[in-house]
Amino acid sequence: KKEKMKVGFLLLAVVVTLSQEINDNKKTRDEHEDTGQKENQDGVIDDCIELSNEEIRDDLEEQEEKQDGVTDYCKKLSNEKARDDHEGQEEKQDGIIDYHNELFNEETRDDLEGQDEKQDGVIDNHNELSNEETRDDLEGQEEKQDGKQEIKSNKDHKQNIIEPEEAKFKKGAELVSNLRFEDKARGYEMLKEAAAMGNSKAKYLLAYGYLYGNVLQRNFTKSFELFTELANKGFASGQQGLGFMYSTGIGTNSSQAKAILYYTFGALGGDPHAQMSMGYRSLHGVATSKSCETALSYYRKVASKVADESSVFAGGHSVQKIRLQDDEDEPSTVFAGVTEDELEHYREVFADA
16 A cells, blocks of 8 residues: 555656646746747848838839929929010010100100209309409409508518518628628628618617727717617517616616616526526625525526527537535625626726716
C-alpha cells in the first residue's frame, strides 16, 4: 500500500512536471509567435510607410506640375489682359488728351486775342505814363545832379583848402627841426601860412617859437594869445602851454590856480608835458595836495607812452622801470622842489621879458 502510494505520488509529480513543461513550452511558443507577429507587423508597417511616401511624392510632383501649369496659364492670361487694358487706357487717354488739347487751343486762342487787346491798351497807357514819368524823372535827376555837382564842388573846394594847410604844416615843422637857421626861418614862415589857414598844430609851434625867441622875435603877448586860443578850443598841448605861462607868470600875471587848472585839462587831454607837470606837482605838493599815488598815475601814463614809442622806433627794446624813491617831507609851497639851477635857467631864458 505504501509503495502504491509512493508510485502514485511519483506519477503525480511526473504529471505535474510534464504539465508545467507543456505550459512553459506553450508559453514560449506564444512568445515566439508574438515576436514573429510583431516583426511581421513592423515589416508591414515599413512597407506601408515606404509605399505611402512614394505615393505622396508622386502626388506632390503631379500637384506641382499642375500648379506650374496653372500659374503659367494665369500669368499668360493676366499679361494678355494687362496688355489689352493698357492699350485701351492709352487709347482713352489719347482721346482725352486730344480733346483737351483741342479745347485748350480754342480757349488759348480766345485768351490770347483778349490779352493782346488788353496788352495793347495797357501798353498805350504805360507808354503815355512812362513818357510823363520819364520827363519828370529826368527833370528830377537833372536837379539832383546839379545839387550833387554843387556839393562836390564845395567838398573839392574844402579839400583844396585843407590839403595845402596840412602840407604847409608838415613841411614847416620839418624845416623847423633842422639845425640851419635859414631852414628854421623858412619853416616858421610856412607855419605862419598854415596857422592863418586854421591849423592848430602850426599855431602851437608858433606859440612856443614866440615864447623862446630863438628864430622868431620873442613876443610873450603873441605867445599868450595863441595858447589861449588853442586852450579855448580844447587843444591839449595849447592848454599845457597856457598852464606853463600862468605857472611862471610870463606874458601874464602868475596864477598857480589857473596853472593847475590848465595843466589838469592838458593832462586829461593826453599831453605828456602836462602829465609830467602834474606828476611833479603832485609828488612835491606844488600848489596842490601832495600825493604819491596821484603823481604815480600821471607818471605811469607818460612812461607807457614812452615805452610804446621806444618799442616802435628803437627796434622793440624794453624800457627799464625805475621805482620812484620817496624824498623827505618838505612844506608844500608854490615853488617847493624847484632847484636854484632851474630858477636861474628861467631867468636867463626870460631875461628880455
